[in-house]
Amino acid sequence: MVNPQMVMYEEEFNQIQLVVDRLVREANAKVVFIVDKNGQLIAASGEVDNIDTTSLASLTAGNIAATGGIAKLLRENEFSTQFHEGENANIHIQLVGNRVILVVIFDSKSSLGLVRLRVRKASDELNRIFESLLSKVQEPGGDSPFAEITDEDIDNLFND
Amino acid sequence: MSFINYMAREINCKIVYYGPGLCGKTTNLQYIYERTSPDAKGKMISLATETERTLFFDFLPLSLGEIRGFKTRFHLYTVPGQVFYDASRKLILKGVDGVIFVADSQIERFEANQESVENLRTNLAEQGYSLEKVPYVVQYNKRDLPNVLPIEELREALNPMNVPDYEACARTGPGVFDTLKAVSKLVLTELKKGA
Numbered sequence: 001m002v003n004p005q006m007v008m009y010e011e012e013f014n015q016i017q018l019v020v021d022r023l024v025r026e027a028n029a030k031v032v033f034i035v036d037k038n039g040q041l042i043a044a045s046g047e048v049d050n051i052d053t054t055s056l057a058s059l060t061a062g063n064i065a066a067t068g069g070i071a072k073l074l075r076e077n078e079f080s081t082q083f084h085e086g087e088n089a090n091i092h093i094q095l096v097g098n099r100v101i102l103v104v105i106f107d108s109k110s111s112l113g114l115v116r117l118r119v120r121k122a123s124d125e126l127n128r129i130f131e132s133l134l135s136k137v138q139e140p141g142g143d144s145p146f147a148e149i150t151d152e153d154i155d156n157l158f159n160d
Numbered sequence: 161m162s163f164i165n166y167m168a169r170e171i172n173c174k175i176v177y178y179g180p181g182l183c184g185k186t187t188n189l190q191y192i193y194e195r196t197s198p199d200a201k202g203k204m205i206s207l208a209t210e211t212e213r214t215l216f217f218d219f220l221p222l223s224l225g226e227i228r229g230f231k232t233r234f235h236l237y238t239v240p241g242q243v244f245y246d247a248s249r250k251l252i253l254k255g256v257d258g259v260i261f262v263a264d265s266q267i268e269r270f271e272a273n274q275e276s277v278e279n280l281r282t283n284l285a286e287q288g289y290s291l292e293k294v295p296y297v298v299q300y301n302k303r304d305l306p307n308v309l310p311i312e313e314l315r316e317a318l319n320p321m322n323v324p325d326y327e328a329c330a331r332t333g334p335g336v337f338d339t340l341k342a343v344s345k346l347v348l349t350e351l352k353k354g355a
């Protein structure tokens with residue numbers, strides 16, 4: 001397989017959640033979330049009840065993929081930061097360690113300067129967490145719950 | 161690349177509908193969306209042109225139920241079929257866990273189907289995947305139309321590897337869920353092997 005299996009464990013998840021919770025507070029943000037490059041939501045914090053995080057995750061990843069494609073055409077490295085300014089909401093998108101995407105949504109209670117500053121710090125922390133997660137995933141002998149599933153389990157999923 | 165989340169007890173997989181322009185990829189997703197209960201689906205997103213041609217992708221998140229205490233979530237994507245959107249197709253194939261090739265059964269689309277399968281093969285190879293290894297099924301769509309090729313001919317041209325294949329009419333539904341189930345099973349079976 002080309003891509004190592006993406007896995008999230010409780011320990012790393014809690015560390016990541018701490019980082020995004022703090023980023024919401026320290027950046028005065030409305031919402032912060034983390035998505036993997038394939039569009040799957042990893043963690044979210046802030047006023048998440050009012051937004052469709054699944055859709056946002058997929059669109060953000062599509063956006064990063066498209067700008068990544070443009071970068072390649074221009075023989076650039078990936079554009080690692082994007083900022084979109086709206087009338088009420090602004091969105092700051094940061095590629096972290098070329099692996100995950102950190103998204104901050106904020107309004108006039110914050111500023112781009114503050115968000116940038118806090119994102120930089122959070123990115124470093126996230127990078128470290130994902131590094132350690134990745135090395136854990138590559139360790140042999142990690143037992144997966146799916147080793148045990150039977151054809152019957154899979155069939156049952158479709159019996160409705 | 162599937163994503164196993166031990167914390168949320170979820171497994172996420174990415175399925176891509178591939179095929180020539182206007183073969184019915186978006187229609188497959190629309191049918192699935194209409195026929196799935198609200199608690200099992202998210203919003204369907206279509207990034208389309210003003211004339212409803214897919215510009216970048218359609219996206220539909222689905223929950224299929226639980227296996228061994230893990231929620232299975234499938235993210236369905238379609239690619240834009242028109243030849244000149246090749247760059248976008250490549251992006252959408254990144255991290256794919258399973259592919260459905262939707263063929264347009266109409267006689268006049270025979271070559272378009274063949275070109276699209278070749279294009280799929282090339283684009284998968286560029287990502288380091290191969291059509292032989294990735295969970296893969298074929299759907300012969302638009303069987304309701306009068307000017308369609310016999311299944312045997314389509315099968316011979318488009319499914320030499322003999323992967324699971326289905327006749328369908330995406331507009332009214334027959335075959336749509338069979339195709340999705342077949343690829344989902346292959347994806348989960350693959351996950352079991354890789355575990």
Ligand SMILES: Nc1nc2c(ncn2[C@@H]2O[C@H](COP(=O)(O)OP(=O)(O)O)[C@@H](O)[C@H]2O)c(=O)[nH]1
Nearest residue numbers: 181182183184185186187241301302329330331
């Ligand atoms: N008769 C018939 N028309 C279909 C069928 N599936 C799709 N279509 C029509 O084919 C056209 C193109 O479908 P669309 O899903 O947009 O194609 P896409 O380019 O592959 O996404 C639309 O007008 C659909 O209504 C089918 O099974 N039978």
Ligand SMILES: [Mg+2]
Nearest residue numbers: 185186213214
């Ligand atoms: Mg379409």
